[in-house]
Amino acid sequence: MGEMKVNLCGITLDNPVIPASGTFGYGYEFAELYDINILGTFSFKGTTKDARFGNPTPRIAECTAGMINAVGLQNPGVDKVIGEELPKLKKCFHKPVMANVSGFAVEDYAYTCGKLDKEEQVGWLEVNVSCPNVHGGGMSFGTNPDAAAEVTRAVKAVTTKPVIVKLSPNVTDIVSIAKACEDAGADGISLINTMLGMRIELKTRKPIIANTMGGFSGPAIFPVALRMVYQVAHAVKIPVVGMGGVSTAEDVIEMMLAGATAVEVGAANLVNPYASKEIVENLPAVMEQYGIKNLSEIIGGVKNG
Amino acid sequence: MGGTPAPDRNMKDTVFKIIENNRIAKNVYRMCLEGDVSAIRNPGEFINIRLEGFYLRRPISVYDVSDTTVTIIYKVVGKGTEAMSRMTVGEELQILTGLGNGYDLSLSGDKPLLIGGGVGVPPMYLLAKRLLAQGKVVRVILGFNTEDEVFGEEEFKAIGCSVTVTTVDGSRGVKGFVTDALPENYTYFYTCGPEPMLKAVYNATDTSGQFSFEERMGCGFGACMGCSCKTITGYKRICKDGPVLKKEEILWEK
Numbered sequence: 001m002g003e004m005k006v007n008l009c010g011i012t013l014d015n016p017v018i019p020a021s022g023t024f025g026y027g028y029e030f031a032e033l034y035d036i037n038i039l040g041t042f043s044f045k046g047t048t049k050d051a052r053f054g055n056p057t058p059r060i061a062e063c064t065a066g067m068i069n070a071v072g073l074q075n076p077g078v079d080k081v082i083g084e085e086l087p088k089l090k091k092c093f094h095k096p097v098m099a100n101v102s103g104f105a106v107e108d109y110a111y112t113c114g115k116l117d118k119e120e121q122v123g124w125l126e127v128n129v130s131c132p133n134v135h136g137g138g139m140s141f142g143t144n145p146d147a148a149a150e151v152t153r154a155v156k157a158v159t160t161k162p163v164i165v166k167l168s169p170n171v172t173d174i175v176s177i178a179k180a181c182e183d184a185g186a187d188g189i190s191l192i193n194t195m196l197g198m199r200i201e202l203k204t205r206k207p208i209i210a211n212t213m214g215g216f217s218g219p220a221i222f223p224v225a226l227r228m229v230y231q232v233a234h235a236v237k238i239p240v241v242g243m244g245g246v247s248t249a250e251d252v253i254e255m256m257l258a259g260a261t262a263v264e265v266g267a268a269n270l271v272n273p274y275a276s277k278e279i280v281e282n283l284p285a286v287m288e289q290y291g292i293k294n295l296s297e298i299i300g301g302v303k304n305g
Numbered sequence: 306m307g308g309t310p311a312p313d314r315n316m317k318d319t320v321f322k323i324i325e326n327n328r329i330a331k332n333v334y335r336m337c338l339e340g341d342v343s344a345i346r347n348p349g350e351f352i353n354i355r356l357e358g359f360y361l362r363r364p365i366s367v368y369d370v371s372d373t374t375v376t377i378i379y380k381v382v383g384k385g386t387e388a389m390s391r392m393t394v395g396e397e398l399q400i401l402t403g404l405g406n407g408y409d410l411s412l413s414g415d416k417p418l419l420i421g422g423g424v425g426v427p428p429m430y431l432l433a434k435r436l437l438a439q440g441k442v443v444r445v446i447l448g449f450n451t452e453d454e455v456f457g458e459e460e461f462k463a464i465g466c467s468v469t470v471t472t473v474d475g476s477r478g479v480k481g482f483v484t485d486a487l488p489e490n491y492t493y494f495y496t497c498g499p500e501p502m503l504k505a506v507y508n509a510t511d512t513s514g515q516f517s518f519e520e521r522m523g524c525g526f527g528a529c530m531g532c533s534c535k536t537i538t539g540y541k542r543i544c545k546d547g548p549v550l551k552k553e554e555i556l557w558e559k
Contacts, residue, residue, distance in 0.1 A: 022529065022530075023524075023528060023529060024528060025527065025528045029526055029527045029528045029545075030528070032315045032316060033315070033316065033318065045530070053533065053535060053540055054530065054533065057520050057521065057531075057532060057533070057534065058520070058521040059521070059523075059530075059531045059532070059533075060361070060521045060522060060523045060529075060531040060532070061521070062359065062360055062361045063360065064360070065360060066360055067360055067361055067523065069523060069529065069531055071529065071530045071531060071533075074530040074533055074540065208521075218360055267360075269524075269528065270361075270523045270524035270528060270529050271355070271360060271361060271362060271524070272318075272355075273316075273318060273401070273524070273526065273528075274318060
């Protein structure tokens with residue numbers, strides 16, 4: 001069997017498969033179905049300083065080969081995440097976990113990351129500067145290189161854990177933002193968050209999503225995500241975590257060829273709760289099919305056309 | 306969220322075979338599926354059906370369950386349910402079962418009242434069977450818009466319920482809404498139906514009761530927070546902490 005281990009910012013993953021934040025809760029819903037320790041790691045639900053209910057419903061709209069969500073960072077706040085959710089997570093997952101953090105001010109990010117920094121099980125901080133579903137925060141930090149850099153510096157100042165900045169695709173030049181984060185000290189970049197999308201209900205002529213717009217995800221966005229991972233991975237020296245529409249082991253390999261060190265699986269978990277498990281289990285056969293002995297060796301291995 | 310209880314049983318994702326799929330009223334179909342039903346426990350639970358060519362699954366409430374089959378009654382409301390209506394006996398479906406909390410039977414008292422509106426009628430059937438098995442006197446109100454939408458009356462009567470049908474246009478049974486047919490002296494109520502009906506039931510009833518809600522869902526098993534609502538006791542996910550909420554915990558404003 002081929003070698004699936006990869007090194008993400010100094011921590012070894014048994015395999016590069018990582019369920020993405022917001023599609024895997026705190027792991028325990030999925031632990032009802034399978035042993036989630038087969039995963040490389042997972043990124044838990046986006047955490048903010050204070051508890052948030054999020055947006056009104058409907059928050060979900062179906063699309064061709066994908067879905068739109070406008071959850072709006074619903075979470076119980078960092079103190080309850082640490083006090084109530086992480087103890088439950090710990091019972092079903094025994095590896096370093098990725099903590100996903102969002103905020104509405106630079107200080108919010110620093111506050112939340114500072115608290116999560118003290119949690120032993122947190123391996124990486126994934127700093128979300130790309131949520132399209134909240135106003136006055138989230139994505140607004142990720143659409144401007146200076147703001148993204150400022151958040152990165154503030155977070156790096158409060159933690160010794162690797163900081164991975166999660167970027168939005170809803171920008172003109174994602175490379176400049178990735179470079180700004182790298183220059184500000186980011187240990188890694190993850191991309192892409194969802195693409196801003198919209199659906200209208202013909203009967204009522206109203207948007208299906210109560211918040212009008214939301215984040216589009218699913219297999220439909222995979223080519224866009226792959227292109228952006230390719231662009232960013234070739235422009236920065238730090239590891240890149242690729243995501244966006246990944247649904248199969250083949251998609252994982254493709255993302256890695258484009259330059260991803262590890263790969264997050266998002267919407268696929270919601271429509272097939274076994275999706276991440278199946279990807280991990282299918283990887284060895286797909287590696288063998290394409291003559292891959294060691295996954296680490298194919299990172300960025302796309303050949304010039 | 307807000308003190309979500311730890312899961313007390315496991316959902317299952319398995320393949321079911323269609324053994325019946327018939328139209329029973331205007332745009333309404335009954336589908337019986339054979340497979341592993343061991344995850345289905347309570348009346349008021351739902352199953353989430355994967356359909357070829359559609360990204361999200363279709364959550365449908367459980368109408369009845371046997372040792373080897375689960376029966377659903379669904380309305381064609383869009384392309385997904387329309388595709389379901391064209392499926393034939395022998396075809397297979399990937400289905401997630403054991404979803405939602407279901408109704409709490411322990412609070413029913415001796416004379417529970419069951420109120421179903423439209424495609425809110427189906428979960429009342431398994432609930433009625435279970436309550437009758439406990440020796441309760443079960444009365445049922447089934448509300449529809451017009452006569453051609455009516456279903457279930459004979460089935461509920463056959464198991465021993467007293468049944469009142471209401472139609473908005475008066476073409477069958479009592480003319481008006483389910484709240485125009487409320488009896489005296491019921492000990493508790495259970496209801497499922499469109500939200501305006503649930504609100505009317507909330508205001509017209511004088512006992513406590515339980516309501517089953519509907520919302521657009523992402524996953525159906527508590528992971529995505531796509532169907533959350535606010536309640537007096539905190540945020541709840543309709544798919545996991547619901548779909549059944551008790552009267553005392555409901556907040557109507559979104």
